[in-house]
Amino acid sequence: MGKKIKWIIWLVVIIAFLAWGSTQFTVVNTQEQAAVVESEKFDRVAFVDSIWDSKLLPAVQEDSIDLAVVLDAIGENLEKSAEFAKISVSGAYNYRVRGTGTVESVDVSSKNGVATIQLDHYDGNIQVFLNIGPKISGESIRDGSGFIEFGDFKDQTEYGQVSKEINKRVGDTVFNQFNWPEMVGKKISFGGMFTILTTNQTKINLDTVTISPVYVEEEE
Amino acid sequence: MKKSLILVVVLALVLGTVAAVSAAESKGLIYVITPSHANPFFGAEAEIAVARAEELGYTTKSVSHDDDANKQMELFETAIAEGAVAIILDNAGADATVSAVQKAKDAGIPTFLIDREISEEGIAAAQIVSNNYQGASMVAEYFVELMGEEGTYIELTGRDTDTNAHVRSQGFHDVIDEYEDMEMIAQDTANWDQNEAFAKMETMLQSHPDVKGVICGNDTMALGAHAALVAAGKGDVIVMGFDGSDDVIQSIRDGGIKATGLQPVATISIAAVDQADYYLTNGEFEKEEKQSIDCVLINAENACMYEKFAPIEGVTSCE
Incomplete structure (x- = not known):
């Protein structure tokens, strides 16, 4: 009797050990994975080509909001402007706007060139800056576009590189479009996006907005 | 035999009751x-x-x-x-x-x-x-700004098997590489580790004593690199990290490390x-x-407003 019990206990222990062992190891073929990643390498230029004329430009030219109206709303309070914003999962307020105004000053000492704009039909206190390249920072254009979503991409890098490619195109175009220092005092029209960050910000900046343009034109 | 069976049944009942409660x-x-x-x-x-x-x-x-x-x-x-x-x-x-x-x-x-x-x-x-990519790009943009858009720099990357090590490095380079006067003179992994970063920085300084900036894939490596630079009398080299840890925030407040990307x-x-x-x-x-x-850039202007990877309620100025 005693021997039989011992035998059963041993059997149970061995089966349990085998069952446990079978779950401990997974085989991962890293070479295969690397090959897959390489073959599916994301073509950011092709992607941006595919949206530029068909979706991005129309979104800004035809489906954007008068910047003066947005700034008036922000001047009252941020929430008031929410109806004009695309609020990201990170809580950033992204606005797609257009406006006309006079170039007050131009600073191209850095590659992140900036023009200050006196906006028409606006007499509030928010200072308007326009990124004029050749380098454009941030993700305003992508996130304000309304149709480029994180979930549509494989990962953050692809999603981020879309923004970089858009910014590169804008920066090259807008910077080379004019001799910017000579634009001071001239009237321009523009369309583009800007962002107000809220999440984990201790102080939300509502004193200035910096527009990343999608297009800039000189007004006659 | 009977006794042990009873014991097993009692044990099972007790365990079952504990779980249910x-x-x-x-x-x-x-x-x-x-x-x-x-x-x-x-x-x-x-x-x-x-x-x-x-x-x-x-x-x-x-x-x-x-x-x-x-x-x-x-x-x-x-x-x-x-x-x-x-x-x-x-x-x-x-x-x-x-x-x-x-x-x-x-x-x-x-x-x-x-x-x-x-x-x-x-x-x-x-x-x-x-958003590691966004955070890394943001840190890199500030890195380029403080470097005056030119000069030599070293990059310390994270553990090679960690996806974020690659995402951050890519985010750094997608910004920095657009500036032709920024030159990376060395790049190595320090496996997210402070001591390893210290040792690697010490060695790299032998061959690159005039390096102007060091950009690191995380904060612990930034702390190690910065300590090695200070030990070599090069505390003014621009060092940046990533994470937003309290140690690095303190270093920023003390004028050591220049910036980090605070992960939310x-x-x-x-x-x-x-x-x-x-x-x-x-x-x-x-x-x-x-x-x-999205991550948030932490530098000398706002470092006092954050701890434990979050903003401190009610603090809106570092002056």
């Missing part, structure tokens, strides 16, 4: 699985998730997989065996983790990923991650638990699976 008291067991808490970043994310889960009425178990996918699988099996209602996971590898999360899903347990993505969609209940750790851990609770209460997911939360 604890289940009745709580809304269920939430497992929080992260890399080693020796890194304060992971310690903080686990601590915040646990606190939130307990606040919402769950019992919790917080364990570490030590970046070992096999150990992670064991922990998943334990969580399944213990009847966890949800798992909050900062995973041990984008590809190797898929099978563990799938196993939990098959057992009816949703996994809410924090901090790191996995390589497949439709398996995890949510993937809530810091608190925001993400709380969101993961809240979304788990929403799912367990309503039977449906609150948000889309992939959620990417």
